[in-house]
Amino acid sequence: MLGISVRQLEVFVAVASAGTVSAAAQRLFLTQPAVSMALAELERQLSAQLFDRDRGRLHLSPRGRELLPAAQEVIERIQEMQHQADHPIVLTGELRVGASNTVGNYLVGDLLGPFVSRHPEVSLQVSVDNTEAITAGLLDHSLDVGCVEGPVNHHQLEALPWRDDALVVCAAATDPLAHQPALKTRHFKDAKWILREHGSAMRAQAELALSSLPPGKILLELGQVEAIKQAVIAGLGIACLPQAAVSESVSTGRLVILHTPFLNLHRRLSLVLHKSRYRGVLIEAFVASLIPADPDTANARSSIP
Numbered sequence: 401m402l403g404i405s406v407r408q409l410e411v412f413v414a415v416a417s418a419g420t421v422s423a424a425a426q427r428l429f430l431t432q433p434a435v436s437m438a439l440a441e442l443e444r445q446l447s448a449q450l451f452d453r454d455r456g457r458l459h460l461s462p463r464g465r466e467l468l469p470a471a472q473e474v475i476e477r478i479q480e481m482q483h484q485a486d487h488p489i490v491l492t493g494e495l496r497v498g499a500s501n502t503v504g505n506y507l508v509g510d511l512l513g514p515f516v517s518r519h520p521e522v523s524l525q526v527s528v529d530n531t532e533a534i535t536a537g538l539l540d541h542s543l544d545v546g547c548v549e550g551p552v553n554h555h556q557l558e559a560l561p562w563r564d565d566a567l568v569v570c571a572a573a574t575d576p577l578a579h580q581p582a583l584k585t586r587h588f589k590d591a592k593w594i595l596r597e598h599g600s601a602m603r604a605q606a607e608l609a610l611s612s613l614p615p616g617k618i619l620l621e622l623g624q625v626e627a628i629k630q631a632v633i634a635g636l637g638i639a640c641l642p643q644a645a646v647s648e649s650v651s652t653g654r655l656v657i658l659h660t661p662f663l664n665l666h667r668r669l670s671l672v673l674h675k676s677r678y679r680g681v682l683i684e685a686f687v688a689s690l691i692p693a694d695p696d697t698a699n700a701r702s703s704i705p
Contacts, residue, residue, distance in 0.1 A: 404445055406478060409471045411438040412450060416468055417496075417542060419457045460540065468541045473678035480681055491519045495682045497526045498537050498546040500601060501625050502565070503669060504528030506644040510563075511547055514689040522682060530623075532599035538674050544683055546672040549642075550601025559670040560691055567605060567665040568643050569658040570650075572635040578656040585662055589614035592637035597623045601667070606640040609663045629655070640665065 414424035415435065425435045443450050450464035460468060479493060503511055505528065512524060527534075527543065535552050537543035547562065571578045580587055593616050596603040602625070610616065619637045622628050628639050629646060633654045649655040671687060673679065679687075 404442060405438075406475065408438045408442040408445075409474055411435050412442055412464075412471050413468070413475060415439060415451065415458055416460055416464065419459075421458070465540065469674075469676050469678060472541065473680075476678055476680035476682075490521055491681060491685060492521045493682055494523045494525060495686060496542065496544045497524060497686070498534035498543040498548075499526055499528050500531055500534060500546075500548045501528060501596070502549055502602065502642040502645065503547045505625060506642060507669075511690070515686050518689060519685060530597065530600035534672070538672060538677075541674065541677065544677070545686055547669065548601060548672055549667055549669055550604060552670075552672055556675055558673050558675050560673070560687065562669045562671050562690055565667050565669050566643050567602065567609075567640040567667065568646065569609075569638060569660050569663065569665070570629075570632050570641050570646055570655045571638045571658055572633055573653055573656050574635055575638065575656070577638065577658055583659055585613050588616060591616035592619040593617065594620045594622065594628050594631050594637045594639040596625070596628065597621055602640070602642070605665070605667060609640060609665060612663065 410428060411424065411430075414427050415421060418424040418427055421432050421435050421439070425432045428435065439450070446463075446467070448463040448467075449461050450467065451458040452461050497512075499508065499511060504526065508526070512526070515522070516524070527537065529537075531548045531550055531552060534543065534546040534548055535554060535557065538546050538557060539554070549565065552559065577583065577587060577591070591613075593606075593610065595606050595618055598621075620628075620631055622631065625642060625645050629641060629649065631637065632639050632641070633649060638658070643657075646655050646657065650657055671690065673683070673687075677683075
């Protein structure tokens with residue numbers, strides 16, 4: 401019979417999350433030798449190498465990736481048993497959230513506020529990145545939940561619709577397009593565009609919109625919405641930007657939203673979860689804080705094909 405201990409599983413999960421033995425030791429308040437011994441013993445009992453070593457960092461091996469969700473579930477179920485016995489109504493622990501650029505920079509209060517107000521004892525770790533990176537984090541279990549701006553096509557992930565959103569085409573107040581009384585698609589011929597980097601949902605949606613316009617020129621590619629906004633304000637070009645990101649600049653006259661009813665810039669913001677990831681009380685509470693548990697919403701939940 402296997403003699404795997406809870407401590408060994410805690411070490412395994414901590415090393416998978418932290419990437420190094422030293423960081424995992426600090427997180428668990430253990431010495432580095434103790435973490436190394438616990439991990440070595442777990443690998444011996446499982447007759448499997450759980451990590452590949454590369455330049456001082458540990459990366460999950462194929463077997464490690466396979467076993468990580470089960471280890472996380474065991475630990476979380478034990479924590480839930482302790483909460484029910486000792487603190488039946490107070491949630492504690494750590495939740496790792498990945499937020500896409502727009503959400504992390506402009507809607508973070510809406511994303512985290514309801515949960516924080518109800519569960520102030522939970523520690524939230526929020527990573528702001530593009531959709532591609534958040535998808536990767538969910539797949540390798542370094543993130544518990546993601547919030548993204550566009551569709552994510554992966555059979556291991558599930559999407560729960562959160563809220564509707566839209567991009568708007570913006571120009572500097574001095575741009576000739578800002579003074580065109582009735583914009584038509586032909587007015588965008590040879591336009592200079594500033595786009596997000598490849599891998600972001602905003603880039604994909606902007607490219608789809610541009611495909612219905614006359615040829616223009618991609619002048620700049622930038623990794624942050626705020627950088628794009630400042631480049632547009634400076635008159636370097638035009639861009640598709642989240643409405644939430646430009647409201648202040650529009651109100652002060654530094655940016656103008658171009659009226660483009662011929663472009664489909666609607667999008668849906670979604671919570672994304674790994675299908676095989678155990679959804680303990682923290683994940684369920686986070687989802688419940690954003691998505692009411694009513695029949696209409698439940699029917700709207702969809703698995704990503």
